[in-house]
Amino acid sequence: MILFIVINVRILIADIYLIPSSSMENTLYPKDVILVNKLKYGPNLPRSPYEIPWVNLYYLLQDNSKEAVTKKRWPAKRLAGASHVKQGDVIVFKNFSKDVVFVKRCAAIAGDTLKIKNGEVITNNNLYDAAEHIRNNYAFKIKSPKGFYNTIDSLNIDTHFYSLKSDGYWKEAELSYLEIEKLKGLNLIDSVQKKTDVYILDEKKLYGRGGENQAWTLDNYGPVVVPRAGMEIQLTNEAFRLYRGLIKHNENVFIKRKKNNTFHVNGKRITSYTFKKNYYFMLGDNRKQSRDSRYFGFLPEEKIIGKVSCVLFSNKDDKFQWNRLFKGV
The missing domain is CATH 2.10.109.10 (Umud Fragment, subunit A)
Incomplete structure (x- = not known):
């Protein structure tokens, strides 16, 4: 964070x-x-006088400033x-x-439709070319422990290398794409593989995980459609689970699901929802x-x-x- x-x-x-x-x-x-x-x-324009630099000094001196400072007087624009x-x-x-x-x-x-597969980001069925500084966990076999450590100091790579086996040839480290390419270019390593997450109970807090998406992890996530203003979705159980919190807290619309798996807003049944925001x-x-x-x-x-x-x-x-x-x- x-x-x-x-x-x-x-x-x-x-x-x-x-x-x-x-x-x-x-x-x-x-x-x-x-x-x-x-x-x-x-x-973004200020939503109250308290968000305007210098002007807010006058208002902060008022007796009721503590109560009023959190209130929004103007709509978001x-x-x-x-x-x-x-x-x-x-x-x-x-x-x-x-x-x-x-x-x-x-x-x-x-x-966009986004999916993360084995640590690679895919949007709209196209592989997203990651920036050179994107960091991931890698496991790799070095060709010579002595030669590896003699050379690694000159590369200014700020990370720790952990041994995976007792022979000292297999290592694991958190490296950027640029750093792993440097190691390959110097002919120091082979058998490189990106380490991906498996199902972990602590990852229950991942957004959208649950139901049909119970197996989602940090490295295998989605697909999800990123909402766009004017985009309409059909209200299924999975769509409701994925978007209901967003719709409630960011679009101020409370959708209620009844026991017969029908969806209602203010007592009126709906079968779809159109997003207001990007x-x-x-x-x-x-x-x-x-x-x-x-x-x-x-x-x-x-x-x-x-x-x-x-x-x-x-x-x-x-x-x-x-x-x-x-x-x-």
Whole structure:
């Protein structure tokens, strides 16, 4: 999970955030300071005077400010942006509170059909070309333990290599696509295989898991259709289980299922539902360590803050990183 401490620089076009922890290695690291472009997708307008910088100081001094600060006076509205969210964009978005936000990579946009098969992301029946810094668990056989460790130090790979067998030739490590390709290119390893998850009881909390989808894991997930504004779905038991929470909490429509497996809104029977909003499916680059849409579900468009433009500067490992100054993401 990525948590951000919000630096008190809030303007309409951009925000600056400090990252204390990350599940986006090797894309972003703890103590990176990032610049977020809020104009890219269009800024969200304030929903109360308390969300307007400087203006909110007057209201915060009022006696009833504690009660009024959480109330929304105006409906949610987003100005038109320079472009739309695209697959692969690294996005900052709100989640559980306005001062705690997340950053993930968009794996699927509104209307896409997404499936994860053996750790590979497939959208609309096409393999999604992962960024070079996407991290997964790999098992591989090294050709020479001595030669491997003599060379690995020069590659600046920040990870641990675990032995799978007593002979020292089989290793396991969490590596990015770029790192595993480096090892292959140096002719250090062979018999490489990506390690995928099997059914784990703790993964009951995966979004959408249950019923016909009981066998879903982090590495074998879906297919799911990402809702799009105007998209109509037929209300089956599986569709109801997958989308009912989203419809209730984000679209303010309560659908009730009766014992005869019929569906009702305000006492009226319905057989289909048409979504009002666009949603997105988000994944962290460190796939095994990320709390993302596989857990919290689809991201509503209005919760998006903006696109990460660059790393302004970084104090990774408590040392100023000159190579990350104004580094693109």
